[in-house]
Amino acid sequence: xTTIKLPQPHCFLHTFVTIENMRRVIxxxxxxxxxxxxxxxxxxxxxxxxxxxxxxxxxxxxxIGVNSEGQLQNLYWGGPLWRTDDITNAAQYRDxxxxxxxxxxxxxxxxxxxxxxxxxxxxxxxxxNGDRDLVLHYRSHRMGQNDLEIVMKDIRDDIEVTLxxxxxxxxxxxxxxxxxxxxxxxxxxxxxxxxxxxxxxxxDGYRLSYLxxxxxxxxxxxxxxxxxxxxxxxxxxxHTGHNFNPWFAVDRGDAAExxxxxxxxxxxxxxxxxxxxxxxxxxxVRVTGGLNTFDFSYSLKPxxxxxxxxxxxxxxxxxxGEASRLLHHLELMDIEPHGAKARVRPVxxxxxxxxxxxxxxxxxKALAEKAAKLGVELFVMDDxxxxxxxTDRAGLGDWFVNKEKFPNGLNPLIEYVNKLGMDFGLWVxxxxxxPDSDLYRAHPDWVMNFPGRPRSELRNQLVLNLARSxxxxxxxxxxxxxxxxxxxxxxxxxxxxxxxxxxWPEEAPAExxxxxxxxxxxxYDIIDRLRAKHPYLEIESCSGGGxxxxxxxxxxxxxxxTSDNTEAFDRLRIQEGFSQAxxxxxxxxxxxxxxNMNGRSTPLKYRFLVAMQGALGIGANLNKWTDEDTxxxxxxxxxxxxxxxxxxxxSLYRLLSPRMGDVTANEYVSQDGKEAVLFAFRHSQQYMTxxxxxxxxxxxxxxxxxxxxxDGKLVSQQSEMSGAYLMQYGLQLxxxxxxxxxxxxxxxxx
Ligand code: GLA
Numbered sequence: 017x018t019t020i021k022l023p024q025p026h027c028f029l030h031t032f033v034t035i036e037n038m039r040r041v042i043x044x045x046x047x048x049x050x051x052x053x054x055x056x057x058x059x060x061x062x063x064x065x066x067x068x069x070x071x072x073x074x075x076x077x078x079x080i081g082v083n084s085e086g087q088l089q090n091l092y093w094g095g096p097l098w099r100t101d102d103i104t105n106a107a108q109y110r111d112x113x114x115x116x117x118x119x120x121x122x123x124x125x126x127x128x129x130x131x132x133x134x135x136x137x138x139x140x141x142x143x144x145n146g147d148r149d150l151v152l153h154y155r156s157h158r159m160g161q162n163d164l165e166i167v168m169k170d171i172r173d174d175i176e177v178t179l180x181x182x183x184x185x186x187x188x189x190x191x192x193x194x195x196x197x198x199x200x201x202x203x204x205x206x207x208x209x210x211x212x213x214x215x216x217x218x219x220d221g222y223r224l225s226y227l228x229x230x231x232x233x234x235x236x237x238x239x240x241x242x243x244x245x246x247x248x249x250x251x252x253x254x255h256t257g258h259n260f261n262p263w264f265a266v267d268r269g270d271a272a273e274x275x276x277x278x279x280x281x282x283x284x285x286x287x288x289x290x291x292x293x294x295x296x297x298x299x300x301v302r303v304t305g306g307l308n309t310f311d312f313s314y315s316l317k318p319x320x321x322x323x324x325x326x327x328x329x330x331x332x333x334x335x336x337g338e339a340s341r342l343l344h345h346l347e348l349m350d351i352e353p354h355g356a357k358a359r360v361r362p363v364x365x366x367x368x369x370x371x372x373x374x375x376x377x378x379x380x381k382a383l384a385e386k387a388a389k390l391g392v393e394l395f396v397m398d399d400x401x402x403x404x405x406x407t408d409r410a411g412l413g414d415w416f417v418n419k420e421k422f423p424n425g426l427n428p429l430i431e432y433v434n435k436l437g438m439d440f441g442l443w444v445x446x447x448x449x450x451p452d453s454d455l456y457r458a459h460p461d462w463v464m465n466f467p468g469r470p471r472s473e474l475r476n477q478l479v480l481n482l483a484r485s486x487x488x489x490x491x492x493x494x495x496x497x498x499x500x501x502x503x504x505x506x507x508x509x510x511x512x513x514x515x516x517x518x519x520w521p522e523e524a525p526a527e528x529x530x531x532x533x534x535x536x537x538x539x540y541d542i543i544d545r546l547r548a549k550h551p552y553l554e555i556e557s558c559s560g561g562g563x564x565x566x567x568x569x570x571x572x573x574x575x576x577x578t579s580d581n582t583e584a585f586d587r588l589r590i591q592e593g594f595s596q597a598x599x600x601x602x603x604x605x606x607x608x609x610x611x612n613m614n615g616r617s618t619p620l621k622y623r624f625l626v627a628m629q630g631a632l633g634i635g636a637n638l639n640k641w642t643d644e645d646t647x648x649x650x651x652x653x654x655x656x657x658x659x660x661x662x663x664x665x666x667s668l669y670r671l672l673s674p675r676m677g678d679v680t681a682n683e684y685v686s687q688d689g690k691e692a693v694l695f696a697f698r699h700s701q702q703y704m705t706x707x708x709x710x711x712x713x714x715x716x717x718x719x720x721x722x723x724x725x726x727d728g729k730l731v732s733q734q735s736e737m738s739g740a741y742l743m744q745y746g747l748q749l750x751x752x753x754x755x756x757x758x759x760x761x762x763x764x765x766x
Pocket of ligand 1: 368398399443510512558559560561577580
């Protein structure tokens with residue numbers, strides 16, 4: 017999927033080649049030839065005399081070093097290098113003035129807040145006596161094949177920080193996080209704990225790309241110049257959040273989809289996170305990310321430590337498209353549960369938009385029959401099956417089957433679904449409680465709260481304090497029971513509100529703010545235990561749509577629910593943003609009924625093709641579909657099964673952006689390069705203009721591809737074309753009117 021580019025051996029070697037000197041030069045020639053390659057293929061190189069580390073991937077190198085004072089500095093981040101000799105030593109700067117001390121000029125790899133350093137620190141602490149000065153110096157390091165740990169220590173106290181680096185050589189990525197350890201004899205309070213600071217090469221004129229949004233309008237792509245000062249993207253809401261996603265990309269202002277340098281990263285944390293992008297007056301551009309400092313305080317007793325979230329980053333020389341493909345590849349290989357062995361996502365049906373809370377055995381069976389006929393493989397029953405859950409006013413917390421709706425429990429439905437050849441999935445929202453529930457009546461103290469203060473309800477629900485171990489264990493047992501009693505393949509795990517009044521009154525005041533971190537850890541713990549006990553189980557991460565999409569939850573779930581907005585035209589932009597950071601395989605995308613939430617109606621085929629760019633689902637009311645709809649849907653599901661390997665696990669090329677014109681086009685190329693699929697959408701044709709030829713990407717110019725149009729909208733008459741022509745000239749498509757769409761499959765024949 018990603019190509020491995022080794023540096024070319026030097027071509028002037030032929031000047032050596034004469035018979036007489038062959039014997040003499042061959043050994044040194046071999047050494048010369050192999051040196052750069054072996055040095056390059058070594059993921060971590062270390063020059064002990066100069067204390068410089070060089071971390072290498074196929075696409076990038078990253079260098080750090082220790083200066084004569086013992087400070088760890090970032091020395092390089094960019095395209096691949098192959099020898100440490102070239103790298104300038106970590107510098108000893110001089111004060112520019114008493115207002116611009118040398119400490120402010122240095123690219124410190126993991127700066128503590130101490131001395132005259134007033135940029136965004138990676139670590140800020142307070143000692144029991146109020147002393148807050150922290151200056152970290154190099155102490156020791158350990159190296160493995162792909163791992164490096166550098167231990168830093170305060171210049172006086174035994175406050176230690178271990179910087180963890182992992183190199184993913186093939187994936188072109190580096191992962192960092194830190195462990196903060198209190199080895200002193202008194203408690204300390206951590207006031208800011210960041211995972212990493214990343215430095216762009218010195219300069220200005222950079223540009224930031226980031227994803228922002230809100231409920232039903234998630235992952236909107238923004239690009240804006242970086243100027244002096246600081247830009248913060250973050251969540252203070254308790255979960256990853258709809259408002260920003262923990263991903264960034266920085267370029268020099270001139271990168272495009274397939275060209276230009278891009279430095280990018282994704283923070284792996286599903287709670288309060290923060291990424292700051294800071295340009296100083298000294299031509300430094302620094303990206304610092306980790307736990308949000310908002311309402312943050314984390315005390316460490318003697319001997320205790322705190323691990324920060326993992327922060328993955330990479331460099332791409334060939335634009336935003338390559339940056340995305342590197343991240344996608346990492347996710348597919350190293351992040352998702354089961355990694356490279358994970359199955360492609362099945363076609364799913366979900367009853368929510370058809371029935372809302374009005375579920376029962378008979379109704380679900382009727383929908384299941386219809387779904388099975390379409391070729392659906394996973395049937396998911398959504399909200400409404402438990403407790404007194406007839407509206408969103410009651411029932412959350414009572415995870416037992418509603419006997420009025422399912423008098424014989426869930427087994428008759430599950431068996432029926434299985435007999436139809438489908439797996440069964442179930443909606444749960446374990447972190448929440450309605451005040452009108454047996455659970456809340458029994459345990460009003462289990463929700464986060466400040467005693468005597470109001471408990472703000474959102475969607476008539478309160479947030480359980482998962483940081484408490486009794487709450488964690490209750491949730492685990494409830495889900496474990498469901499997974500043990502019933503043959504459940506899939507939980508759609510929802511989380512439908514943000515935090516409020518995040519109090520933990522049972523803890524001492526100095527400990528209470530640990531809730532922000534402990535909640536998330538316990539969430540991970542519950543899922544980890546569940547998955548370990550029920551290896552058959554898969555999970556979808558949903559939070560009122562795309563409120564919990566990040567790399568740490570992705571280690572524990574198979575899919576993200578991208579957005580509650582399933583309107584196909586809106587989805588083009590949501591999906592474009594999502595694809596910057598996350599692979600198509602993890603993007604649940606449903607076909608639903610029209611008119612949709614914004615009143616727009618698009619053709620069923622258009623809705624299918626939009627959704628088939630991710631993990632296809634159907635969320636429509638199948639009882640209302642005509643025979644014609646059913647026939648089209650059956651054909652589309654069959655088509656999806658033919659192309660889903662390519663879409664879900666292949667390389668994505670975003671050819672035309674929905675932000676730019678009235679045509680959107682995306683292309684996916686399979687891992688082995690033998691298959692490709694082009695999707696194209698026309699929003700609104702004006703003045704009878706034709707769609708200009710769409711140039712493809714990622715093909716072999718010398719290869720020949722057989723073209724298969726799904727609907728005859730391909731203008732070109734040739735049935736086979738070379739990769740060169742397809743990429744240089746492109747494919748001409750006949751897309752007319754409003755919301756027209758097509759797909760072309762390419763099969764390599766030569
Ligand atoms: C959230 C989800 C929806 C649906 C409802 C059920 O809004 O995003 O898909 O599951 O909850 O209440």
